[in-house]
Amino acid sequence: MQHFEPLIENAWYVAAWSSELRDKPLARQILNQNVVLFRDSFGRVGVLEDRCCHRAAPLAQGEVVAGGLQCGYHGMTFDVDGQCVANPGEPNISSKMKVQSFPIIERQNFVWVWMGEPSLAEENDIVDFPFHKQGEEWPFQFERYHIGCNYMLIIDNLMDLSHLAYVHRRTIGDSASNHAKVEMNVEPTENGVKFLRWILDTPPPPTFVKAMGFKTNVDRWSDFEYLAPSSVLQWAGGLEVGRNAQKNRHQKGAYSMRMFHAATPETEHSCHYFWSVANGYRQDDPHAATELYNEIAPTFDEDVKMLEAQQRILERDPSQALILRQQDEALSFARKAIRNLANKTVLNTLN
Amino acid sequence: MQHFEPLIENAWYVAAWSSELRDKPLARQILNQNVVLFRDSFGRVGVLEDRCCHRAAPLAQGEVVAGGLQCGYHGMTFDVDGQCVANPGEPNISSKMKVQSFPIIERQNFVWVWMGEPSLAEENDIVDFPFHKQGEEWPFQFERYHIGCNYMLIIDNLMDLSHLAYVHRRTIGDSASNHAKVEMNVEPTENGVKFLRWILDTPPPPTFVKAMGFKTNVDRWSDFEYLAPSSVLQWAGGLEVGRNAQKNRHQKGAYSMRMFHAATPETEHSCHYFWSVANGYRQDDPHAATELYNEIAPTFDEDVKMLEAQQRILERDPSQALILRQQDEALSFARKAIRNLANKTVLNTLN
């Protein structure tokens, strides 16, 4: 098994949270491309190559002006499609005066970008996450991390939750002795993998107690879906033993959260990790989403430390083999899915 | 057009300001060579390879002693010509005990160095700048910046002053609406290019008002000359509308300054930027040169930020084309001049 996956250009990626784009341009590297993101005065989002066509100045050091994004070196201005709309001090705008632009879709608080062949971009392929758009019902918080690792190491991490007992043993991790109680049901899907993980009749971790005041053991579930190349949907929660969580986990008011994870490659060696957590159990409490975020966020720092160390070690000798454990079943399906997608997009490009 | 220019070895470059060389040796990289500069006890300046011939110790970590520069590892001492003059604890100095030295000329407060073939070094080819040697008449201040960009990006910057309205809009920049009023007269020269730029009947910028108390519109000029490979002479100023600046700008007491710019390559990707500004309007006021320096210096920081960003972008893909605008006329002549010089020095070396 190769450890780093190639970058798949013909796919939608989360480029930014909508709210990152206000009145300033934003520099970001995505799939090895240095781009500038900005929101124009009409509210439209543009993703352009971060290089003025005139003298290669960084457009991200420019300013959003009425017609678009103005270069900070000699004042040329480009609209969200990369067309020059102002060429100060000169009578004409030549047809060569443009910079590359990339297709974008803004939806459900995400800015999705397509870095590959524009004619292949299908809006319907974008992952749906309605929990970002039901307003009060699923109040949520979100975050972005820059991580120095191949994006698939993040997916690996999410596909084997046994790491909770070690990486997160000081935060949300269950105790290692719970291993014996885990029931895993893993199923490959058309473009990824799903798994449902139960730990039945287990003491509730501190996070659970803090949120719900549990006084008895609980049945806990983790319902995950990976959608290649870079999204993971997570639904997790618990109910008191005796409430038949395996049937009733959809109940309103059950302790549960919906999470979205997106690992957008920056380079082969680094990525942007976008995640959100939406509150399913105290949806009328304006503080509940923030309290939940405050419980969850520190665990990501623990993952970052592990993932970046893992990346450095793999880079030293990417050809040295790793071994598979039984608990790597979901991880293996995820790796299979990303390779299927890589092959498929190569065929699409050839057609 | 290629964006980075090759380094031309057979030319004079500013290596240091005279006053940088006091009682300590100074390490500096020039045209990819690591050298040590020092002034010996007779006042002579030496530029030597910064590597002791014995164990490759850094001579710049040594000390200036009576006979020359003493290595800080085992005490071998070299004079300004690189000859070993002391070999402590040993009876003889062998003829192999020497380090490479480079021709230098100290003149008009500059230390000029010749990094190429010594026999081609002609003192007469050094750019003359008498405004550094008229004492009280042209009081001046000077500075040195290390900039992470190819030296020609600095020349480009100086050859298109339309950047003032953007890069320097918060300091000395005129407003973008002045673009329409600019008159440019560009002329190639034997080894570079000259231009004279006028903005007539324009409100004086704050710097002008602070210096001269202008109460009416002014006629402003910028008189530039680029001399390949690395020097730019600048004469800039303004007179009240109605005083016929285009004829009378030589008048004593007119608001004017003389600047010298030298971009000495450190590597292909970085350079030393030496500049000075000499006061032409309050030459008897001991504070005038410093006040002028204080107005000008912050603008160089603005340029550095732009130039280093431009360099990083060009390095990502040096082959990606740029477009030329009409305002790039002087820049184009400058690039032509540097290539002519590169070809000429190749021929000289072959002869």
Add this chain to the structure above:
Amino acid sequence: MQHFEPLIENAWYVAAWSSELRDKPLARQILNQNVVLFRDSFGRVGVLEDRCCHRAAPLAQGEVVAGGLQCGYHGMTFDVDGQCVANPGEPNISSKMKVQSFPIIERQNFVWVWMGEPSLAEENDIVDFPFHKQGEEWPFQFERYHIGCNYMLIIDNLMDLSHLAYVHRRTIGDSASNHAKVEMNVEPTENGVKFLRWILDTPPPPTFVKAMGFKTNVDRWSDFEYLAPSSVLQWAGGLEVGRNAQKNRHQKGAYSMRMFHAATPETEHSCHYFWSVANGYRQDDPHAATELYNEIAPTFDEDVKMLEAQQRILERDPSQALILRQQDEALSFARKAIRNLANKTVLNTLN
């Protein structure tokens, strides 16, 4: 002469001071290998590849548990031989579940490691240094430095003590005028070189006076032995003029110290420098070893600055020749010894 020496794998190297290994694992790079060192609950020391065989996680971020070293990602545990002894949540331990281990010997406060072919490791080849194990008689202090230079630059440094008058002129250095008085006796050995250096009838340096209250001139000796690849034994001291130091330097109570130097390659460009100093003159004074350490330690910082600068200069152009001085005799024998050893170990590996 080539300036950097290749790394010799089939040899014993100091990996750590014994006391560095307590309850936490320790990451270290030795001969380009990233290893983790740890002491298990039985007191045994293990040196393992710092890469879990499962997902390449850093074992050095794990924890020492009862059975060995537990990986911090998913909890696999390895003993000092690299065998997996715990595979949490799974029924079996497969024979593939192991990580590479390296032979070690712990002796005289050193952890020695063998990074090459294990079958060639001969315990008898380890350098003996009894002064670390005589308890009160030779009280000692020790240190470890990370230095950004090829390990042989440290050996060079120790082989030519004329650098004391320059590198250490502000600390322990004798004055340059002592050069004339130096008597050197250099002898190659089977696997290295020895030298004995005398400066007779010389004023005692401040360090000597502080330790012994010398009121007259002294005779000083430096007795060095280099043992390839990486150890230097040093015995240095002085006696008052007239006490016939050349015969009587073994006398109990003579001002003398025993030092051990080990330069363990990290990479070709960097190393770990282990050194200790044992007190031979006030062996019953519990403060004497610390006072001596405090005199000596600052001189190593002076060496580091020189060695790292030398390394950077040599890396710029490793092929540029250096010259040899008469005082490089011991250095030349040391370089010859390391090359002999390199050739010999190649032959051993072929047999």
